[in-house]
Every structure is written in structure tokens, then in C-alpha cells.
Amino acid sequence: MNTILHILHKEFIQIFRNKTMLPIIFMLPIVQLLVLVYAATFEMKNINMVVVDQDLSSKSRALVAKFEASPFFKIQQNTFSVKEAESIIKSDKADFILNIPSGFELGVLKENTGNIQLLINAINGTTAGLTNVYATSVIADFNRELIIESINILPPAIQQVINVEYSFWYNARMNYKIYMLPGILVILVTLIGMFLTSLNLVREKEMGTIEQINVSPIKKYQFIIGKLFPFLCIALFELAFGLIIGKLVFNIPLVGSLPLLFLFAAVYLLVALGIGLLVSTLSSTQQQVMFVSFFVMLVFIMMSGIFTPTESMPDWAQKVNIINPVAYFMEVIRMILLKGSGFMDIWKSFVLLFIYAVGIISLAIWKYRKVA
Amino acid sequence: MSKEIIISVQNLMKKFGQFVANDDLSFEVYKGEIFGFLGANGAGKTTAIKILCGLSTPTSGKISVAGFDAYTQTNKIKHNIGYMSQKFSLYEDLTITENFRFYGGIYGLNKKQIQDKTKQLLERLKLEDAKDKIISSIPLGWKQKLAFSIAIMHDPKIVFLDEPTGGVDPITRRQFWELIYETAHQGITVFVTTHYMDEAEYCDRVSIMVDGKIIALNSPKNLKNEYQAKSMDEVFLKLTRN
Numbered sequence: 190m191n192t193i194l195h196i197l198h199k200e201f202i203q204i205f206r207n208k209t210m211l212p213i214i215f216m217l218p219i220v221q222l223l224v225l226v227y228a229a230t231f232e233m234k235n236i237n238m239v240v241v242d243q244d245l246s247s248k249s250r251a252l253v254a255k256f257e258a259s260p261f262f263k264i265q266q267n268t269f270s271v272k273e274a275e276s277i278i279k280s281d282k283a284d285f286i287l288n289i290p291s292g293f294e295l296g297v298l299k300e301n302t303g304n305i306q307l308l309i310n311a312i313n314g315t316t317a318g319l320t321n322v323y324a325t326s327v328i329a330d331f332n333r334e335l336i337i338e339s340i341n342i343l344p345p346a347i348q349q350v351i352n353v354e355y356s357f358w359y360n361a362r363m364n365y366k367i368y369m370l371p372g373i374l375v376i377l378v379t380l381i382g383m384f385l386t387s388l389n390l391v392r393e394k395e396m397g398t399i400e401q402i403n404v405s406p407i408k409k410y411q412f413i414i415g416k417l418f419p420f421l422c423i424a425l426f427e428l429a430f431g432l433i434i435g436k437l438v439f440n441i442p443l444v445g446s447l448p449l450l451f452l453f454a455a456v457y458l459l460v461a462l463g464i465g466l467l468v469s470t471l472s473s474t475q476q477q478v479m480f481v482s483f484f485v486m487l488v489f490i491m492m493s494g495i496f497t498p499t500e501s502m503p504d505w506a507q508k509v510n511i512i513n514p515v516a517y518f519m520e521v522i523r524m525i526l527l528k529g530s531g532f533m534d535i536w537k538s539f540v541l542l543f544i545y546a547v548g549i550i551s552l553a554i555w556k557y558r559k560v561a
Numbered sequence: 562m563s564k565e566i567i568i569s570v571q572n573l574m575k576k577f578g579q580f581v582a583n584d585d586l587s588f589e590v591y592k593g594e595i596f597g598f599l600g601a602n603g604a605g606k607t608t609a610i611k612i613l614c615g616l617s618t619p620t621s622g623k624i625s626v627a628g629f630d631a632y633t634q635t636n637k638i639k640h641n642i643g644y645m646s647q648k649f650s651l652y653e654d655l656t657i658t659e660n661f662r663f664y665g666g667i668y669g670l671n672k673k674q675i676q677d678k679t680k681q682l683l684e685r686l687k688l689e690d691a692k693d694k695i696i697s698s699i700p701l702g703w704k705q706k707l708a709f710s711i712a713i714m715h716d717p718k719i720v721f722l723d724e725p726t727g728g729v730d731p732i733t734r735r736q737f738w739e740l741i742y743e744t745a746h747q748g749i750t751v752f753v754t755t756h757y758m759d760e761a762e763y764c765d766r767v768s769i770m771v772d773g774k775i776i777a778l779n780s781p782k783n784l785k786n787e788y789q790a791k792s793m794d795e796v797f798l799k800l801t802r803n
Contacts, residue, residue: 191666195662198663199655396650397649
């Protein structure tokens with residue numbers, strides 16, 4: 190026990206004496222949360238569009254005005270030639286063409302049908318889908334107005350039989366930031382914990398001090414605990430700091446129990462730091478550690494469901510996520526913070542992560558040979 | 562003349578796959594002597610030292626260090642030895658006192674013992690005024706003496722020095738050897754590897770290794786007589802050229 194305290198004492202002196210450490214601890218969360226939460230959003234605004242109005246009638250102008258009034262669309266340019274509009278899309282200045290052929294108004298008034306064409310750049314499928322949905326809803330709105338207008342002329346009106354009412358739970362205003370912030374927090378604590386731990390251990394290898402440790406009577410597990418604990422503290426501090434920023438700046442809801450969140454985070458961090466340690470026991474330079482940790486982090490984070498729900502991933506990817514600790518925490522932090530889930534809702538993830546932590550740390554201790 | 566044996570090595574073999582790093586080594590080291598362990602690069606010195614320090618398990622042979630078995634009692638061995646490599650192994654971002662505290666602590670010294678030892682060793686080096694200096698800011702010669710002091714801080718029975726004088730100037734080397742003598746006088750056995758043949762002259766006994774085998778083991782004086790050489794340098798060249 191005493192030995193571990195001596196190691197911890199030494200580690201904390203070294204951490205706080207390191208001049209780059211305090212900026213990392215305080216600046217990283219501020220920058221990540223303030224920048225990424227705003228930037229990493231799926232809400233679409235300002236879709237650039239080109240209008241090809243070949244009808245130039247009052248109805249076509251009314252439709253264009255509807256698009257103009259919508260916050261989602263921004264008319265880049267008006268033209269009369271579809272060819273020209275296409276070239277604008279090709280040059281990436283717009284993503285969407287609204288083509289109103291001549292005879293649109295005539296059709297609407299005389300035959301009760303008017304045709305228009307939407308041309309959407311679908312390089313990004315999600316964006317194209319959303320553009321379609323938004324555009325269709327603008328047109329549907331316009332349609333309804335046309336019907337109401339025609340009621341005055343043609344009875345009886347078409348009535349809507351089923352009325353759908355929406356209610357968005359847990360994030361009533363569908364504020365994307367509230368969804369993203371917990372995700373960014375997960376990345377933050379993982380980044381800090383995993384990188385700092387793995388770099389720290391391999392630095393002892395590079396400096397040669399590990400040799401001196403190896404000839405001393407320090408036991409493997411004492412050394413590994415001495416290396417884990419300081420960064421566990423720092424990462425948990427980061428989580429607290431990030432939550433404070435989230436509350437003050439974004440007013441995120443903290444519905445669930447914070448002690449439960451921190452308990453879960455601690456178990457999660459044991460896994461993340463354990464992976465960091467494992468990487469560093471297998472590497473001999475800081476470069477190697479950086480490359481491997483970066484690769485592991487990137488895969489884990491992209492698959493964790495930070496942007497897209499894991500449920501919509503292919504089956505095999507969901508299976509892979511069984512060994513992805515980030516996916517567990519990503520889900521649970523949102524459950525606790527946004528939904529107020531209790532221990533009974535998350536116990537399965539908790540138990541699995543706990544087993545994972547024990548396994549990965551044992552592996553790290555075993556792989557850390559006390560051989561120079 | 563009866564001397565207490567502190568390291569006993571009989572028929573030590575160490576193989577890495579097909580490669581034989583230590584081929585049937587047998588020697589004894591006596592308490593309180595300065596034992597020089599010489600050999601060209603790649604002769605197998607480091608492998609042997611690692612086995613003696615309990616870092617590596619021998620393939621075969623009977624080895625006892627400070628009375629403990631090198632197969633089963635490596636942790637007891639580690640408590641009873643000190644070690645200093647050419648890298649010095651001090652924490653560059655800690656102060657002198659903090660390094661003493663850490664290394665003293667992991668060898669199980671209590672607070673009082675650490676303070677006393679630190680004071681005593683720094684006085685000997687005349688570095689009391691520098692005790693709060695960060696290691697990275699002090700000269701190489703100081704680091705080397707400090708690393709040595711830390712290696713003997715817990716009063717080990719044996720201290721292993723693996724090329725301790727690499728890269729330091731002749732005056733500092735001289736002072737360093739004075740430290741080694743003092744330590745040996747206190748009864749701590751010194752096991753030292755070196756490249757400098759003038760340093761070999763300071764040892765009580767010297768072994769010379771070539772290709773994993775010990776080909777000579779005697780006092781420098783006897784070796785010089787035996788090979789009719791003026792200096793250890795000549796002895797070494799004569800032995801290693803064949």
C-alpha cells in the first residue's frame with residue numbers, strides 16, 4: 190500500500206509540474222464543447238437552391254415565395270434554363286433545383302394538377318433525404334393553401350380524417366446540442382484518459398526510468414495501479430468540468446442521478462485507461478502509442494453511435510460494438526442525463542463494462558513484463 | 562583466506578532460441594570486493610547482469626545472489642541489490658529530494674530513514690544546497706553521482722553498475738571511482754561493467770567475457786603478469802583478438 194502511495198505521490202508531482210498539462214486539462218474541454226457542440230449538428234439550415242421558373246405566373250411566384258420564406262432554404266440564383274441550373278449544382282454552389290415548367294399555373298387551374306420537378310444533389314444521402322422532406326413539406330403546405338382557395342369555388346372540401354399529434358419526449362424542442370453534448374463529453378474523457386495514460390507509461394520506457402523500476406521490488410500490479418489512478422481522477426474531473434460548462438452554456442438537462450453517472454464513468458474509464466495501458470505496454474515509443482491509440486479511438490468513436498444511432502448500423506457492426514466500451518458509455522450517459530434512467534435501466538451495461546475493466550487491466554498487468 | 566561468497570554462479574546458460582548469450586558461466590563474487598565485468602559489446606554482459614538482477618530467468622545453471630535463488634526468489638534479490646545503468650534513471654522532472662523520496666519509498670524506507678539517508682548522501686556529495694533543483698537542470702556528472710547514491714540508498718548487499726561512467730569527463734570519473742571505493746569499504750559489494758580499461762585497473766578482480774564465455778578471471782595484477790602486458794588495455798586486446 191505504501192509503495193502505491195509513493196508511486197501516486199511521484200505521478201501527481203510530475204503531472205502538475207508538466208507545463209502542457211494544465212492547458213490540456215482546462216482548455217481542451219472548453220474548446221471541444223464550445224466548438225464541436227455547435228459544429229457537429231445535423232440540423233439543416235440554409236440549403237442552397239436554384240429556382241428555374243419557366244412559368245412566371247402568380248402561382249409559380251407564390252410557390253417560390255414559400256421557399257424563400259422557409260428558414261431551411263436559401264435561393265442562390267434564379268434562371269430560366271435547367272442546363273444552367275445543373276451547372277450550378279456541378280460547381281457545388283447549390284444542392285437543390287426547383288424546376289417549375291411553363292404551363293404550371295394553367296394545369297393547376299384548369300386540370301387540378303400542376304407538375305414541378307425537384308432535382309437534389311445526393312452525394313450526401315442524409316442531406317438529400319432531409320432536403321427532400323423539407324421541400325415536400327413546403328410544397329404540401331402550398332398544396333393545402335391551393336385546396337383552401339378552391340373550396341370557395343368547389344364544394345365539398347376534402348377533410349382530413351386522421352389527425353396526427355406529435356410530442357417529442359426527453360428533448361421537447363429537438364435541440365440537437367442537448368443530444369450532442371453528452372457525446373462530446375464521452376470523447377473528451379476518453380481522449381484525456383486514454384492518451385495521457387498510454388503516453389505516460391511509454392515515456393518511462395523512453396527515459397529509461399522503467400529499468401530502475403524493474404530492478405526494484407515494486408510489484409506489477411502496484412505499478413499499474415499507480416499509473417491508472419491519477420488519470421482516472423483527471424478524467425473524472427474533466428467530466429465534472431464538462432458538465433458544468435454544459436449546464437452554464439447550453440443549459441443541458443441533468444435529469445438523472447449524478448453519482449450514478451460518475452460511478453458508471455469510473456468503470457468506463459477503467460476500461461479506456463486499461464486499453465491505453467495495454468497499448469503502451471506493447472509499444473516502445475510515444476509515436477507508436479499515438480498511432481495505435483489514435484486508430485483504436487477513431488474506430489471506437491465512429492462506431493459508438495455519437496452521430497448515428499447504433500440500432501441503424503448493420504448487424505455485424507452492432508455485434509462489434511459489444512467490445513466497444515465507448516458505445517456503452519455513449520448510450521448510458523444520454524440515458525442518465527436526458528432521460529433520468531436509474532441503475533435498474535443500465536445495470537446490464539454496468540456489469541458488462543465492469544467485467545471488461547477487470548479483463549483488460551489484468552491483461553495489461555500480465556503483458557507488462559518486468560523485463561527491461 | 563576465507564571470504565564470504567555473495568554471488569555464486571555455476572554453469573549459467575542463457576539461450577535466446579538458437580543463440581547462446583551466456584555459455585556455461587561459472588564464477589563467484591566475494592563480499593565487499595569490486596568485481597569488474599568486462600567484455601566487448603555483444604559479449605553477453607548485459608544478459609548476465611539482467612539474470613543476476615532478477616530481471617531475466619536463466620535457461621539453466623545454479624545461481625544465487627545475496628543468498629537468494631535467481632529462479633524462485635527474484636523479489637528477495639531485488640530488495641537486496643541496487644542498480645544503476647548508464648541512463649542514470651533519475652526522473653528528470655523531479656527535484657533531487659523528490660527522487661530520493663520516491664526511490665527510498667519504493668524500497669520500503671520510512672520517512673525518517675529517507676530524510677536521514679538523503680541528508681547523509683547529499684553531504685557526502687556536497688550537494689546539500691542543490692537539493693531542491695530539478696534533475697534536468699543539473700550537470701551530467703552530478704546526475705551520475707546522484708544515481709549512484711540512490712542505488713545504494715537502501716543499503717543493498719550488492720550494487721550493480723552497468724557502464725556507469727559513459728559520457729563523463731576524466732575528473733568526474735575519478736571522483737566517481739572514489740565513491741565506489743568508499744562504498745566497497747562499507748561492505749557493499751560492487752559489480753561493475755565498463756568499457757574503460759583504466760577503470761579495470763581499479764577493480765579487485767576482473768572477468769573478461771568473449772562470445773558468451775568467461776575467458777579470464779583474476780586480479781588485474783595477476784592478469785598482467787600472466788599475459789605479460791603493461792596495462793589491462795593490452796591484456797584485453799590480446800585476449801579478444803584471438
